[in-house]
Amino acid sequence: MPETMFAPGEPPFLKLSGIGKVFPGVIANEDVSIDFRRGEIHALLGENGAGKSTLMNVVTGLYQPDSGEMILDGYGVEFAGPPAAIAAGIGMVHQHFKLVPRFTVAENLALGWNETPGWVAPGAIEAKARALSERFGLAIRADARIDSLSAGEQQRVEILRVLSRGAKMLILDEPTAVLSPVEVASLFDALRRFRDGGGAVVIITHKLDEVMAVADRCSVLRAGRLVGTHRITDVTPALLVGEMIGRPVDLPASYPRARPAPGPDAPAAMVLEAVSVRDEAGVTRLDAVSLVLRAGEVLGIAGVTGNGQPELAGVMTGLVAPFSGRVLLGGAPAPGADPGAFAAAGVGHVPEDRLRSALAPSLGVAENAVLREYRVKPVGGRLAYNAGAARRFAEALAVAANVRLASPTAPIRGLSGGNQQRLVLAREGRIATSVLVASYPARGLDIGAIAAMRERLAAARDGGVAVVLVSEDLDEILALSDRIAVLTAGRLMGVMERAEARRDVIGRLMSGRAADAEIAA
Template sequence: MADVTHASNAPPAHLAAGTPPILELVNIAKYFPGVIANENVSLNVFPGEIHALLGENGAGKSTLMNVVTGLYQPDAGEIIIDGYGTTFPAPDAAIAAGIGMVHQHFRLVPRFTVAENLHLGWSETPRRLSGKDIEERASALSKKFGLPITPSAVVSSLSAGEQQRVEILRVLSRGARLLILDEPTAVLSPVEVGELFSALRRFRSEGGAVVIISHKLDEIMALADRVSVLRQGRLVGTHQTCDVTPDSLVTEMIGRPVTLATSYPRQSPAPAGGEAEPLSLKQVTVRDAAGVVRLDDVSLALRPGEVLGIAGVTGNGQPELAEVLTGLKAAESGTVYLNGKAANRADPAMFAHAGVGHVPEDRLKRALMPGLSVAENMALREYDRPPIGGRFSFSMAQARKFAQMLADRAGVKLPGTQVQIRGLSGGNQQRLVLEREIRIASHVLVASYPSRGLDIGAISAMRDMLARARDAGVAVVLMSEDLDEIFALSDRIAVLYAGRLMGVMDRADADRESIGALMSGRNLSEAA
């Protein structure tokens, strides 16, 4: 490890030798009850550098950056900015020192406009400004930093990529010299990823420093100058990106080589044909609150013991399809059949009791209650059933026992079931949600982007869990923007484009070219 320590002190190859770092961390430690979040972590970040921070979910990446930004106070070690030791008692002190962080889950006010969000809580916002004035100031900031926005737009109407630009612009407008991004591409389309990377490279070329937390190794290899790897809260290496490979980084992150399987053979015989369809749609159309058609005349049937992959660029009707399949949204027209019977009203409890489980794409907003304990979150779907509860009772002791059982089955190590679930890593949250929903899913499991924001080890575990559900006879619907994942797990592949079902193909008949053509809006005859 001696040469690793040496590498951690060396600036990126494109910077002059002797360039002083903007940030140095010396033996940082952070502990929570029963958990070592960080211990003896030392690394540095230079101006004009994009520095990637890698590690499994729960390795301590976000905790370390929360220490840097003043959200947490270190239990040991020193933070050095521009050569001077410092402490940040609160985030505003870090912001004043030029350090800003854009979190994985955006912290904008949805009902406010872009301009209002940019000026909210900013010391330089004049006391008396008209709406026109703050929009003009927002436009000026947009031009200054090269991040296009619509100042008058209400944040709730923006795409994930547009909201992220607002977050970054808000940080940069406050004079950030060090920009920290936590899983910035997790919910972005490929076009938005390209736009983000262009903005980050421009910021770097102007002397800014970037720390990016990500699990997407291909993006890290293309973007970062150096990469640091955490494992179980400790730094295990810092490298020039040109000196490592994705495989070597995975081995360093996990402690052993891990390769995602390209297929998941059945461990039990496939169900015989002719079995009843547990869930199907016939000519279903759905509109959103603004009256825009999101699903257009969609007919689709699920089969027991099969994975149906839903491919398509994000924003082409996937959320609405998941909501219809799980009883969260009613069809405007057409019919939803649940176990052979029409079920056209929105009733998620009825769907759950009929054996339909759901892993939403945003676990913190749609699957979990962040302020509640692990035990309470795991009991959310079974609080009215023995042994946890009943008509007029609820047993917290049984809820904790139940949560521990789910954690053990999911391979999640807990400091205790009474801790708030927001304190767990994203990967551990996702494993618990998936295990909870598999229990519900006696017939159907709808999994929307289940590997989003997960490291390779957690993705491997998640795929194994989906394959086991399939082998148990469950009809699994897998929505993913990762075609490798779709091809690895699916028995059939359906493609959505602009809310229309472009086609359904057996996996054996599908290839990237035909699926890609359907994703771009061409039909099967054109794709051929």
């Protein structure tokens, strides 16, 4: 961190003093005091539900504080809403992007420009978008539609939209949750450029390795209170974990089995026979993949994001019908695209995009908790829906998932992303009596929740469930898997036993190159 950026006596850009925010039944923030300075990247750490996003929603005017004050450039301020915060130079990029999918990049950026006239030629706004891109070092395709972009490209558009409105302080909520390693590196380069130009950056995150790599200072929240603020050079990941969780947390390198791993002759919970999938444009996304899922094992699917993993998970859970080949479920041919039939056969699914594929954002926690069991007593049956039973079910599920609820009727979108993920995993684990497909289940989770998630997957394995773990985190794959399959460009590059797996071999397969070592099919 450039020490010269902090001139003697220079006030912080934004100072929070004794901020408190209370919701019915939950203290979200209590007496939080932090200062954010120009020329620094400040990481905000804490468990799911620790109050990080709530605090930043107070800063950006989405919520009004119940106590305390905010001091901007030495003057007390109150923001009646996000427009007031933006006018003061504070902008936030939320975890779930707020772009118009059918608009182009340039059109989405133009929505944030006050000077945009009622009608303007597409070429003019595209030229301005490209100028913004060059100014801030964030590469974009000005004429591309948002729904054709990767998550990393969409995030760049969100950041440019905030910066185009004159932001001096940029807040990012879980900015790397859905990014590839290459996209993460590109994002960090852009944030450093903004910082070095005198901007203030706040990152809400759980990823300690990224905090150590990019942040200058960090503040830790636990149960809504500030535990400490540190220079990154003065702390270790272990110290930060202890402050976040309140106890040491270790992620084991392996999870011992309660019984021996199933062999090649073990019962197959699901079989894929030369399954191929094509998208609406006729492009092959999954190419003749054959796999056997054995009851009582974890099959890890390794690969860089975007190499056929969504299509593979879709085929395994009935969301996607194979273009060719077939799926056998319990020894019988499975229906093509019928997720209800797969769920009834004991297949649970934790998708990579929980808000789009696992939850109904406009509904409450209780309705989302019973999505898989609303037809079953005591919640349902005989065309009746018992709202009281649904609330009790949601409360019990929240306890099992270690999620604090203000109310089971609260909107599900009001929970942190990590708490949403915990509830989805607990809900899907209940119905997964045969197969549990977990796609990037650690996304958005703090280290304590990751440890609990891994233990839950290991417990499902020991209970005889065939667990499919899709991840690009090799440490996670190696810690949990009995066998490891590598997927590249929709093709199965190889399947190996965990005892035979080597990082260099997996890395070569992930990059599309043949392995030097022999790989068992």
